[in-house]
Amino acid sequence: MEQGDDEAGGRGLGRRERDILALERRSFAGPGAKERVIREELGLAPVRYFQLLNALLDDPRALAHDPVTVNRLRRIRERRRGER
Secondary structure, three states: OOOOOOOOOOOOOOHHHHHHHHHHHOOOOOOOHHHHHHHHHHOOOHHHHHHHHHHHOOOHHHHHHOHHHHHHHHHHHHHHHHHO
């Protein structure tokens, strides 16, 4: 087993967490394209994906792994919270 693959005990991010961050770095054309990729590539329902992503944004391991993506998504999340 590769270091970080054990989501509970590994020091790094697990494969699923890394895959989620990688998907967030991509751009998608057209409505529904991202949701389709979430289902097909990650095997997750979009609602579950966004729950995992939101938790991941608060994980210091995610920030260490991909600070640019995590900080960008944190800014978006904070802006949306402010709009509510």
